[in-house]
Amino acid sequence: MSVSVTKAKMSSIVGLCREFVFKKSGSIRAFASLIGKLVATFPGVEYGPLHYRHFVRDKDLALRHSAGNFEVMMILSEESIIELEWWIKFLPTASKLINHGPINYTIFVDASRKGWGAIVDESRTQGLWSLEEAVHNINILEMLAALFGLQALCGHLHKVNIRIMSDNATAVSYINCMGGTKSWSCNSVAYKIWYWAIERNIWLTAAHTPGIKNVEADVLSRNFVSGLEWQMNAGIFSKIVDCFGVPDIDLFASRINHRVPAYASWKPDPNAVIIDAFTSDWSTFKQFYVFPPFCLIARCLQKILLEQATGIMVVPLWRTQAWFTRVLDLLIDTPRWVRVNKSVLEHPLINHHPLSSQLCLLICKLSGKSSLTSAYRQKLRMSSCVLGDRAQGSSMTYTSGSGVNFVFKEKLISCTPL
Incomplete structure (x- = not known):
């Protein structure tokens, strides 16, 4: 069973979105009103929360620049235009399931300053952070651990429900809410997690687990054969x-x-x-x-x-x-x-x-x-040595005074410095 937006409400909202896409600007008050209308459709739009946070950011920046004056005109960012186009395209057919059914798989994930670890049933994996990733806030690392764990251990799955178990409350919140506005970096990772799932028709939920019950994933995130x-x-x-x-x-x-x-x-x-x-x-x-x-x-x-x-x-x-x-x-x-x-x-x-x-x-x-x-050996010349080097008595490798050379099957192999 699913819930969807009424046809009249859908037509009204799509019309407002088209108007903003055409003008690429409008008053802060009018845009804030549209945001409110879009948020009100979330109970009937499955992935609506993924496509409105650029609106909030644009509105907040405009209010900051206008000293709180809602009557000032604002210009929409390119990201907001893209999200408006998403609403125009998908709102007419959008719906939301009341119940997604039982959990099919549970993945335990954890992150440390060194790397990440993930477990699904008997499958385990881990990885180090790159130098660029290692400087991130631990909340971002915990979300990246969820993303990499899903990609590594669940990439072959389709049309299933997966529960992500993490000992980081922020990661759990951002995944369940399909993003957030407090941390734009966390929102970006949440977006990647959900679009990975959408491509495979996978539904995700996240739940908090105490660190004491997430020991295996924690060990994987810290112990590496470096x-x-x-x-x-x-x-x-x-x-x-x-x-x-x-x-x-x-x-x-x-x-x-x-x-x-x-x-x-x-x-x-x-x-x-x-x-x-x-x-x-x-x-x-x-x-x-x-x-x-x-x-x-x-x-x-x-x-x-x-x-x-x-x-x-x-x-x-x-x-x-x-x-x-x-x-x-x-x-x-x-x-x-x-x-x-x-x-x-x-x-x-x-x-x-x-x-x-x-x-x-x-x-x-x-x-x-x-x-x-x-064919390669036929191009080689027979064993010889540079003037002044000792003569080769057998087909043994040696380093001559002029570089790295080998004698193999009576052929001279001269190596070139890279």
């Missing part, structure tokens, strides 16, 4: 793209450190196209980019070989590792190298990489296709 969030500096990545081309996907990334729009994360993530890169077929990508945790390098190389995939891989220049000869075997282009300093690798919580004083990274274009690797 070493997984390292990323290449944007300038360095731009040079990599110049050398090897733009990749289709970043296979080991997260919401805050992906270098291309499409990325895979290792746990549920708000915008990831793939959860766990190892569950996908890498050969479906024209060219991937992967900067994996060092402990997963061997596994990544094995997957590239088995699936005959092609892409860009960043590895440390550790010649004695068992996987290093596999890297050389899969090369299809001249490797680039870069010595790590405080600016090469970035992390939202850590100033510099613990190995920055001794780490050198190798950026390689690799392929599991033997035709490509063979």
